[in-house]
Structures are given as C-alpha cells and as structure tokens.
Amino acid sequence: MDNIAIELRGIDKSFGPVHANKDINLKVRKGTIHGIIGENGAGKSTLMSILYGFYQADNGEILVDGKPVSIRDPNTAISVGIGMVHQHFMLVENFTVLENVMLGAEDSQILNKGIAKARQELKRLEKEYALEVNPDALIEELPVGLQQRVEILKALYRRADILILDEPTGVLTPAEADHLFRILGQLKAQGKTIILITHKLREIMAITDEVSVMRRGEMVATRTTRETSVEELAELMVGRRVLLRVEKGEASPGDVKLAVQGLTVKDSRGVTMVDDVSFEVRAGEIVGIAGVAGNGQSELLEAIAGIRKATSGTVLLNGRSVDVTGHRDPAELRARGLAHVPEDRHHVGLVLKFEESENAILGYHNDPRYLKGVFLDIDAIRKDAEEKIAKYDIRPPNARLKTANFSGGNQQKIVLAREMERGPDVLIIGQPTRGVDVGAIEFIHKRIIEMRDQGKAVLLVSVELDEIRSLSDRILVMFAGRVVGERSPEATEGELGLLMAGVEGRKEAAE
Amino acid sequence: MDFFHVLVVLLESTIRVSVPLVFAALAGLFTERAGVFDIGLEGKMLGAAFAAGAVAAVTQSVWMGLLAAILISILLSLVHGYASITQRGNQIVSGVAINFIVAGSTVILGEAWFRQGGRTPALAEGARFQTINLPGADTIRDVPVLGPIYADLLSGHFLLTYLAFAMVPASWWILYRTRFGLRLRAVGENPGAVDTAGISVIWLRYRAVICCGILCGFAGAYLSLAMTAGFVKGMTAGKGYIALAALIFAKWRPKNVMFACLLFGFLDALAIRLQGTPLPLIGQVPVQLMQALPYILTVILLAGFIGKAIPPKAGGVPYVKER
Numbered sequence: 001m002d003n004i005a006i007e008l009r010g011i012d013k014s015f016g017p018v019h020a021n022k023d024i025n026l027k028v029r030k031g032t033i034h035g036i037i038g039e040n041g042a043g044k045s046t047l048m049s050i051l052y053g054f055y056q057a058d059n060g061e062i063l064v065d066g067k068p069v070s071i072r073d074p075n076t077a078i079s080v081g082i083g084m085v086h087q088h089f090m091l092v093e094n095f096t097v098l099e100n101v102m103l104g105a106e107d108s109q110i111l112n113k114g115i116a117k118a119r120q121e122l123k124r125l126e127k128e129y130a131l132e133v134n135p136d137a138l139i140e141e142l143p144v145g146l147q148q149r150v151e152i153l154k155a156l157y158r159r160a161d162i163l164i165l166d167e168p169t170g171v172l173t174p175a176e177a178d179h180l181f182r183i184l185g186q187l188k189a190q191g192k193t194i195i196l197i198t199h200k201l202r203e204i205m206a207i208t209d210e211v212s213v214m215r216r217g218e219m220v221a222t223r224t225t226r227e228t229s230v231e232e233l234a235e236l237m238v239g240r241r242v243l244l245r246v247e248k249g250e251a252s253p254g255d256v257k258l259a260v261q262g263l264t265v266k267d268s269r270g271v272t273m274v275d276d277v278s279f280e281v282r283a284g285e286i287v288g289i290a291g292v293a294g295n296g297q298s299e300l301l302e303a304i305a306g307i308r309k310a311t312s313g314t315v316l317l318n319g320r321s322v323d324v325t326g327h328r329d330p331a332e333l334r335a336r337g338l339a340h341v342p343e344d345r346h347h348v349g350l351v352l353k354f355e356e357s358e359n360a361i362l363g364y365h366n367d368p369r370y371l372k373g374v375f376l377d378i379d380a381i382r383k384d385a386e387e388k389i390a391k392y393d394i395r396p397p398n399a400r401l402k403t404a405n406f407s408g409g410n411q412q413k414i415v416l417a418r419e420m421e422r423g424p425d426v427l428i429i430g431q432p433t434r435g436v437d438v439g440a441i442e443f444i445h446k447r448i449i450e451m452r453d454q455g456k457a458v459l460l461v462s463v464e465l466d467e468i469r470s471l472s473d474r475i476l477v478m479f480a481g482r483v484v485g486e487r488s489p490e491a492t493e494g495e496l497g498l499l500m501a502g503v504e505g506r507k508e509a510a511e
Numbered sequence: 512m513d514f515f516h517v518l519v520v521l522l523e524s525t526i527r528v529s530v531p532l533v534f535a536a537l538a539g540l541f542t543e544r545a546g547v548f549d550i551g552l553e554g555k556m557l558g559a560a561f562a563a564g565a566v567a568a569v570t571q572s573v574w575m576g577l578l579a580a581i582l583i584s585i586l587l588s589l590v591h592g593y594a595s596i597t598q599r600g601n602q603i604v605s606g607v608a609i610n611f612i613v614a615g616s617t618v619i620l621g622e623a624w625f626r627q628g629g630r631t632p633a634l635a636e637g638a639r640f641q642t643i644n645l646p647g648a649d650t651i652r653d654v655p656v657l658g659p660i661y662a663d664l665l666s667g668h669f670l671l672t673y674l675a676f677a678m679v680p681a682s683w684w685i686l687y688r689t690r691f692g693l694r695l696r697a698v699g700e701n702p703g704a705v706d707t708a709g710i711s712v713i714w715l716r717y718r719a720v721i722c723c724g725i726l727c728g729f730a731g732a733y734l735s736l737a738m739t740a741g742f743v744k745g746m747t748a749g750k751g752y753i754a755l756a757a758l759i760f761a762k763w764r765p766k767n768v769m770f771a772c773l774l775f776g777f778l779d780a781l782a783i784r785l786q787g788t789p790l791p792l793i794g795q796v797p798v799q800l801m802q803a804l805p806y807i808l809t810v811i812l813l814a815g816f817i818g819k820a821i822p823p824k825a826g827g828v829p830y831v832k833e834r
Contacts, residue, residue, distance in 0.1 A: 092701045104705070104710050111688050
C-alpha cells in the first residue's frame with residue numbers, strides 16, 4: 001500500500017441531471033506517470049477538479065499517501081502536495097512570471113521579501129528541472145509553451161509531489177509537446193507522481209506507465225501501458241470498435257476550383273496575419289493547412305469565406321474572381337458554390353440558443369425551399385432538419401431541441417450537415433474535430449473524404465497534425481502568416497513539425 | 512491682479528474641488544482593479560455626505576460625522592458587493608440602483624429629521640473641519656513666487672485634503688507592493704488564477720469593495736464637513752461620475768488618477784473663475800455654458816484623447832466556478 005500516492009474510492013458527482021462521475025475508483029502509484037483517457041465529456045476533468053478541490057464530490061473518499069483527506073478547496077489540495085496544470089492556463093496575463101508564481105504563496109504581507117525569496121527558489125527549480133523561463137517576462141509576451149512551463153513552476157513552487165496535467169498538449173507544437181514530455185520524464189525521475197489527462201492515444205502510449213480509461217462518467221478500465229494497445233484503448237473509450245486509420249483511395253484532382261493569389265490580411269491593429277499567400281485547390285482533392293494555432297490560418301480561412309477583409313490579393317472561385325479586399329458578401333459566395341465550416345462553431349457556426357432546425361438552415365434561410373411567401377415554412381424546415389439528423393446520425397434525434405444541449409460532436413455534425421448537404425463546389429473547413437469525441441471524429445473524417453470523392457475541392461485547416469496528415473492529399477504549412485512549405489501527406493511528423501516551428505521554412509524561403 | 516496671482520488662486524481652488532474626485536476615483540480604483548465595476552460611487556459619496564452632515568449636526572462632533580460617513584459608505588458598498596459578488600447580479604444595475612436609492616432617501620430622511628427642505632442644519636465650527644495652516648506659512652507669504660505657492664497654494668487646506676493626496680502614493684503602495692494588492696489586481700484580471708492558487712475570490716473582492724466604501728466615505732465627508740458646512744440635497748452633482756471618467760482616463764493607475772482628477776478639477780475651477788468674466792473676442796459667455804464646460808470637456812477627453820484604455824479583464828463579470 002505504501003507506494004500508492006493517490007487513491008480515489010467511490011467518487012460520485014452530479015451537476016443537476018448530469019451524472020459526471022459515477023462511483024469512480026482509481027489508484028495512482030507513486031513516481032509514475034498515470035494517464036487518464038476518455039472522450040470529451042467522459043468526466044476526466046470533473047474528476048481532476050474534485051481532486052484539486054475545485055468541486056466537491058457528492059460521495060466518496062480521497063486518500064493521499066494512504067491517509068484519507070478531505071479536499072475542500074484548492075488550498076487543501078496544495079497543502080497535501082497536489083498541483084494542477086489547467087487546460088486553460090490559470091495565469092494573470094499582465095503579470096510577470098514571478099508574480100504569477102508567487103500569487104497565493106507570497107509568504108508575507110509586504111512583497112519585497114517574498115519577491116527575493118521567490119526569485120531564488122525559481123532559480124533553483126529552473127536548475128533542478130531544466131525549466132528555464134525569464135522571471136521578469138510578462139505572461140502575455142510568452143509563447144504558450146512557456147506559459148505552460150510557468151504553470152508547472154507554479155505547482156512545483158508550492159512543493160507539489162503530485163502533478164495533474166489537463167490536456168497539456170492541446171496548444172503545443174509537436175516539438176513543444178516533446179519537450180514537455182521530457183520535462184515530465186525528468187519530474188518522474190525526481191520521484192514526482194504525474195497524472196496526465198488527455199484524449200490523445202498516442203501521448204498515452206508514448207509517456208505513461210499506466211492508463212485508466214473513462215467512459216460516460218465511469219472508470220471502465222485500468223491497464224499497464226506496455227501491455228495494451230491503441231486499438232484496445234480506443235475501443236474502451238468509445239465502447240465499440242473504432243477505425244483509427246482513415247481509409248481513402250487515391251485522389252483524382254480535376255480543375256482548379258479555388259485559387260488564392262498573393263492574399264494578405266492585416267488585423268485591426270495593422271499586424272500582418274496572412275502574408276502573401278498563394279495556393280490552389282482542385283476538384284477532388286483535400287488540401288490541408290497545418291500550423292500551430294495563431295499563425296494566420298484562421299484569418300486566411302475567414303478571408304476566403306468572406307467574413308474578413310483582405311488587404312490585398314485575389315481569390316478565384318470557380319474561375320471567377322471574388323472581391324476579397326472590398327465589399328464582403330458571404331451569402332453571395334455561398335450562392336456561388338462555397339461552403340464554410342467555421343473554426344469556432346459556438347460563436348460563428350451556430351446560435352446555441354436556437355433550436356436544431358433553425359441552425360440547420362442558418363445562412364440559407366432565404367432559400368425558397370424554406371419559405372412560404374415572406375414567412376419561414378417551419379414544417380419544411382423541420383422536415384429538412386430531420387432528414388439531416390438521420391443522415392448524419394445526430395443525437396439526440398430531435399430537431400426542436402436547443403442546440404446548446406447537443407454534445408460538441410453532434411453540434412459539429414449539425415454544421416457539417418448544413419454546409420455539406422448544399423452540394424458546394426468548394427468546401428472550406430476549420431478545425432473539423434475540435435472538441436469532438438472519437439466516435440464522431442471517425443464519422444466526420446469519412447464524410448470529408450466522401451465530399452472529396454464526389455469531386456468537391458476541400459480546403460482543411462486543423463491544428464491536429466494527425467488529422468491533417470491522414471485526410472490531406474497535399475499539405476501546406478503556415479508559419480507567421482506565410483506558407484513556408486508544401487509536403488505530401490507521407491512527410492514525417494518531424495519534418496512537418498520543423499516547418500510548423502518556422503525552422504525549416506526560413507531556410508527554404510531563403511534558397 | 513497679475514497673472515501669477517490669478518494662477519495661484521485658480522490652482523488653489525483646483526485642489527479644493529479635486530479632493531472628492533481623488534477620493535472617489537481611488538475608491539473606484541480599488542473595486543474595479545478587483546473586477547467589480549462600480550457606477551455607484553456617486554451614491555456612496557452622497558450617502559456619506561448626508562450621514563456626515565446629519566451626525567455632525569446632532570453630535571456636534573466632526574469625528575462622529577466622519578465615522579458615520581465611512582460606515583454608511585461601507586454599508587452601501589456591501590450592498591453592492593452582495594448583489595454583484597455573492598448574488599452575481601449585474602454590477603451596473605446594482606450601482607445605478609444605489610445611486611437612485613441614496614438620491615431619494617437622503618432628501619426624505621433629511622426632511623423628516625431636520626425639516627429644512629432636505630438640508631442638514633448648518634454646522635458650527637467645532638462640528639466641521641477647519642483649515643490647517645502649515646508652519647511658517649504667514650512668515651514667508653511675502654517672499655516672491657515661493658511665498659504665495661507655499662502659503663496660499665499648499666497651506667490652508669483641510670486635513671482631508673492632505674489625506675486625499677497622501678492616499679495616492681499609499682494606494683499605489685498597497686496595490687503594487689503588498690500581498691493584498693497583488694491578489695487584488697490578479698482577481699480583476701483572472702479570478703480563476705486566484706481561485707486555483709487557493710485564495711477566496713469572494714472574500715478578496717469583498718475586501719476591495721470595503722476599501723472603496725472607506726474612500727467614498729472620506730469623499731462624502733469632505734463635501735459636507737469641509738467644503739461646505741452641512742449637507743445639501745444632490746450635493747455630489749455628478750462628481751462620482753466624473754471620478755469614474757477620471758479613473759478610465761487614468762487607465763486604472765493611481766498616479767494617473769491623481770493627475771486626471773486635478774485636470775477635471777482645474778476645468779471646474781476655471782469654469783467657476785470665468786463666470787461673469789467677459790472673454791476676449793467672444794465677450795460675455797452664459798453662466799450655464801461655463802458650468803457645462805467641465806462636463807463637455809470630459810466627454811471630449813474621454814472620446815478622443817485617452818488612447819486605448821484596457822480595463823481589468825475580468826471587470827464586470829461575476830465569478831462562477833461551478834459550471
């Protein structure tokens with residue numbers, strides 16, 4: 001029993017009608033990296049929030065080092081040696097690294113003394129764990145990888161022995177993720193216990209010693225990582241066999257459907273977000289745009305979709321030019337055969353307070369099919385929505401349900417159904433599977449490939465490199481607003497990773 | 512009267528009218544930096560002025576008046592805190608409600624208690640603040656330039672005046688050099704960071720709101736116990752809003768707050784000074800226009816000259832932990 005760092009017994013938690021955690025039992029051995037895997041909404045984050053005292057369990061017991069503890073708030077969690085790196089960093093952006101690390105552990109009423117001590121301690125931690133970061137840098141000026149490092153330092157500064165990381169690689173480049181894993185390895189070597197929450201199977205296989213799988217609020221299995229496989233874990237997560245590899249035939253590209261030339265986009269501050277980007281997408285091919293979030297992909301997508309003004313450049317849709325620098329009219333673009341699945345479905349793609357059927361026609365509400373004179377033909381709209389629900393397996397199958405009540409994956413399917421069922425010539429898709437569970441990912445990927453095979457031109461933007469690699473027929477990598485290279489999907493992850501980090505691209509551009 | 516003398520007089524009255532603005536804007540600084548917007552500075556100041564006037568009139572003690580002002584103002588702050596922190600209500604609505612309640616109830620209570628049309632009785636000397644002459648003020652008054660500056664501009668103000676200006680570096684020190692200040696600024700930017708660091712967001716915000724109450728109490732007491740001798744209905748006359756404007760203009764920084772308040776105070780003093788004085792080229796300007804001038808300039812300054820003021824990121828948003 002001695003080597004168990006944390007034990008959970010019968011943890012139960014409900015939020016209103018949602019039973020987020022059902023009778024969870026878990027043992028985490030000391031000095032190991034323990035993965036917790038599950039689809040979105042499986043209850044992983046809730047469980048960890050209970051462990052960190054953010055929520056209180058309705059029932060159950062937590063034992064730290066074999067002793068029962070009652071973790072009422074983050075303070076008690078910190079005092080028993082639990083530290084947490086949140087998915088959305090809990091940092092004050094206009095504070096320095098030092099101030100963020102100190103916050104809540106300042107030692108004395110007046111800061112001066114505490115600052116000196118914190119600076120010293122930070123130096124020691126830096127040396128011990130190779131966690132270098134300038135203590136006087138402002139958080140908002142640091143790249144996300146370093147911001148995450150500050151979160152880890154915060155936990156270590158509070159003398160955490162057990163570190164919980166919630167989806168830590170979501171915002172990182174492959175290189176940054178590798179670096180993080182090296183840090184975690186080092187922490188483990190120093191005797192720290194690490195709990196890693198993720199939905200990425202590859203990470204689990206790469207770094208954990210043991211892995212527990214959650215599904216719909218239940219802990220369904222715990223495996224020794226060495227003795228399990230990606231296929232088994234995926235099946236445990238989803239509850240049925242899933243196809244992890246996307247199966248697709250050769251592409252047979254046809255005419256150029258979308259041509260972008262010299263497109264440049266500046267944001268409201270005048271910063272160049274997209275810098276002289278040119279490419280073509282042909283009928284029957286999927287062109288993927290890879291890149292770390294924030295390198296101009298979003299702006300590129302928005303400019304093509306007609307919701308953001310470009311500063312210069314031309315876009316040809318079906319051979320006819322689109323006024324990208326002047327008057328923007330997304331409706332006109334739709335009429336000309338462009339469909340857009342926006343990156344941010346909550347704010348751009350859907351009105352969450354509307355019922356499903358209303359979202360299913362959003363933007364197409366002037367289509368005569370949905371109109372009776374000047375009024376909407378509600379019956380026709382609902383009937384149309386129900387057809388899409390059946391075709392896209394949207395659950396629950398209720399066209400009158402408020403959209404906010406669908407899961408992320410089903411919301412995404414609502415958007416996809418709306419845009420794909422129009423039969424567009426060009427489909428541009430941003431982050432098709434962000435916040436979508438494994439089962440739905442499989443479905444969405446299949447649909448995207450079907451679109452390609454029907455001869456549509458597909459432009460795909462995703463920060464998930466695996467997704468880009470498995471779906472695309474050609475990959476463009478964006479860094480700092482520029483397309484820094486084109487690769488075939490057979491390119492290695494390392495090669496693409498270097499391009500995404502801007503290392504290779506500069507050389508290439510210079511040549 | 513030579514230009515220098517006019518300037519000294521003008522600046523002297525600038526200081527006099529700036530004091531409540533400085534107190535109120537610093538009050539707003541504390542709550543807004545903690546993420547609680549407070550449009551109710553006006554109401555708190557007015558309530559405090561009334562409490563000060565009423566209690567000083569009854570007890571004949573200026574200190575009891577000041578204490579009452581602070582207590583009432585804290586109480587009103589706690590009402591705002593309860594509505595916007597505990598009950599997670601809309602902070603603007605809560606602030607506006609406080610302004611209305613105070614505007615009405617001071618008049619009703621004043622009339623019921625003192626029967627002077629909503630005023631409180633004029634205060635005798637012992638029941639109000641007296642001006643303080645700094646040491647040596649009279650002896651060096653005749654020294655050219657420095658004499659008038661020391662004797663007329665710096666000396667001869669109320670205790671609260673000196674306190675107001677002392678509160679500027681003090682507020683800076685509290686916000687930037689103490690643990691409380693660090694946490695307070697953090698909770699206005701990202702309450703999640705504070706919560707996960709094991710600090711109570713709610714208690715921290717309540718403390719900020721109480722700081723605001725204390726400072727508004729001083730502002731109100733200054734109006735009815737120092738600037739005038741007693742409470743007059745509606746005597747804050749929008750100073751709470753001007754203070755709020757100064758706070759935004761100052762981009763939520765203590766030193767800037769002081770200068771912004773002095774600027775608005777100067778405009779006010781100038782307007783008073785220019786009343787009835789014919790201006791070159793323009794001639795006689797209607798009194799009403801002069802009185803409106805500070806407010807017009809406030810709008811212009813806020814609209815055009817402020818640059819980008821970034822408010823505390825979590826400002827106005829109640830903190831909700833449970834989903």
